[in-house]
Amino acid sequence: MQTAEEFIQHLQLEQHVEGGYYCSTYRSDTQFDQxxxxxxxxxxxxxxGEVSNFHRLTADxxxxxxxxxxxxxxxxxPQGAMTTAQxxxxxxxxxxxxxxxxxGCIFGSAMNQPGFSLVGCMVSPGFTFEDFELFSQQTLLAxxxxxxxxxxxxxxKI
Structure with a gap:
């Protein structure tokens, strides 16, 4: 069984601003807009011990x-109700x-057991950091x- 460090090295993952590690793997050649x-x-x-901190995207x-x-x-x-998915x-x-x-949902994630979790995420229309909003604890608690x-x-806490 592979370790988190092996995945980080072999997949060339780097630290993500929301927490954890990531690597962009594909970007469609077809444009959604300009x-x-x-x-x-x-x-x-x-x-x-790592989490994906609460953030929001303008795309699914x-x-x-x-x-x-x-x-x-x-x-x-958007109405303030919290739901979870496993x-x-x-x-x-x-x-x-x-x-x-x-x-439009504010979302984050955390592992259910110690170890690591490797996932893939596809965003459509395509991800840009201009469409990414990271939230502070103070803002969300208010x-x-x-x-x-x-x-x-x-x-x-920012």
Missing amino acids: TRSLWTSIYFLLRT EMWYFHAGQSLTIYMID LGLDLAAGERPQFLVPK QYPQHGEVIERLSR
Whole structure:
């Protein structure tokens, strides 16, 4: 079985601003508009103790489970309701190998067990950092105090 460090090295992953490690793998040659490809895809990896901090995209993001431990995707919809999805291969436990995070949701993720989680993420229309919004803990706690425990775990004090 491969380790997180082997995946980081062989897939040439680098640290992501939201937490964890990533590498851009594909960018559609077909353009959605003047500034974005029709779709983009990355590898994304979390290790024990790392999280994907709460952020928002202006496009849908499909997550695909590849290896390691399952993870939970936490989403706050535009009305402020929080939902979760389990990404993994234990179908009997409610996990699914792929899941769509709708555009406009504030979302982040964390592993369910120690180890690592390797996933793929496809964004359509294609990802650009101009469409990426990372949230501070203070901002989210002011807007959604009812989700304080998860917000404190999946956001940074900036």
